[in-house]
Amino acid sequence: MDSLAAAPGTGPATSPLPVLRARTAMASFDRLPSDRTVVMGILNCTPDSFSDGGEYTSLDTAISHGLRMFYGGADIIDVGGESTRPGAEDVDEAEEQRRIMPVIEALTKAGALVSVDTRHASTAALALDAGAGLINDVSGTHVHPDMIALIAERQVPYVLMHSRGDSRSMDTLTQYRDVVEDMVRELAEVRERFYAAGVAPEKLILDPGIGFSKNAEQNWELLANLDRVAELGNRVLVGTSRKRFLGSLLTTAGKAAAPKERDDATSATTALAAAQGIWGVRVHDVGASVDAAKVAARMLVGRRNREARLTEQGQAEQERAASTAQTQPEPVRAAL
Numbered sequence: 411m412d413s414l415a416a417a418p419g420t421g422p423a424t425s426p427l428p429v430l431r432a433r434t435a436m437a438s439f440d441r442l443p444s445d446r447t448v449v450m451g452i453l454n455c456t457p458d459s460f461s462d463g464g465e466y467t468s469l470d471t472a473i474s475h476g477l478r479m480f481y482g483g484a485d486i487i488d489v490g491g492e493s494t495r496p497g498a499e500d501v502d503e504a505e506e507q508r509r510i511m512p513v514i515e516a517l518t519k520a521g522a523l524v525s526v527d528t529r530h531a532s533t534a535a536l537a538l539d540a541g542a543g544l545i546n547d548v549s550g551t552h553v554h555p556d557m558i559a560l561i562a563e564r565q566v567p568y569v570l571m572h573s574r575g576d577s578r579s580m581d582t583l584t585q586y587r588d589v590v591e592d593m594v595r596e597l598a599e600v601r602e603r604f605y606a607a608g609v610a611p612e613k614l615i616l617d618p619g620i621g622f623s624k625n626a627e628q629n630w631e632l633l634a635n636l637d638r639v640a641e642l643g644n645r646v647l648v649g650t651s652r653k654r655f656l657g658s659l660l661t662t663a664g665k666a667a668a669p670k671e672r673d674d675a676t677s678a679t680t681a682l683a684a685a686q687g688i689w690g691v692r693v694h695d696v697g698a699s700v701d702a703a704k705v706a707a708r709m710l711v712g713r714r715n716r717e718a719r720l721t722e723q724g725q726a727e728q729e730r731a732a733s734t735a736q737t738q739p740e741p742v743r744a745a746l
Contacts, residue, residue, distance in 0.1 A: 446707035451484035490527030531556035571617035
């Protein structure tokens with residue numbers, strides 16, 4: 411990747427903040443890779459996120475980490491200022507904006523395509539004005555009408571994720587008759603609200619909401635049936651990164667793996683999702699998931715090549731059979 415900005419502490423000028431150079435091309439949603447699954451890097455500018463809370467709360471550390479992911483191959487940097495882990499407290503919009511706006515401005519200046527992870531229409535609007543190209547909203551069935559109106563007005567890409575309740579209540583809302591079919595139905599119902607407001611279908615990206623109002627077994631069922639979400643006809647984004655159900659799977663001596671010990675398992679889920687043709691994944695460890703997405707994409711090419719070859723062979727055999735039949739002499743009939 412061509413560098414569009416210098417790493418922190420390098421270049422002709424050094425300062426506590428990364429040295430940024432003007433981008434040479436406008437990052438845009440339309441320029442995202444179409445030959446593999448897109449990788450969205452997570453940048454939590456929060457003190458209380460479950461995996462890396464407090465690590466990127468200063469402007470310096472947040473921008474530096476965003477640039478590392480960008481240079482490491484992330485197609486999108488998803489910047490959030492409010493934790494959505496179970497039990498997290500709400501953050502008022504002014505504080506959320508204080509945490510993320512300078513980061514968004516810096517990363518877009520460096521050439522990154524930035525997504526803003528927010529439930530608030532006012533924050534989303536400011537982020538778009540600052541250069542963000544995508545809105546990622548975890549509100550689910552509780553999406554605010556103002557957010558729907560904003561997306562309809564701006565016609566920008568928007569991630570509609572399935573969830574029930576909020577951070578404090580979602581763990582109590584895991585009762586489903588069939589988690590796959592119920593999720594698909596509820597997601598489609600919310601989607602219709604966006605369509606009714608005039609949002610173009612190609613602007614909506616659907617996320618099944620792994621870990622949001624779902625228990626571990628339900629998460630595995632969703633991962634095994636992502637095709638049902640894809641059947642709705644929109645792009646699909648999947649976020650499994652470092653989540654509890656992976657920690658439970660990797661339990662050793664009765665102790666679940668810590669969040670940062672779940673990256674290998676996360677990259678495995680990336681490969682599995684990408685092998686199903688899923689549009690995008692949202693992850694902490696960008697490099698491993700970019701590699702996994704490339705491997706899955708190449709496997710899919712191999713599958714398509716074989717299918718095309720078998721189809722060509724079948725057509726050739728049919729043509730030969732038809733040609734042979736045309737050149738066969740008419741059978742001689744005995745005189746009566």
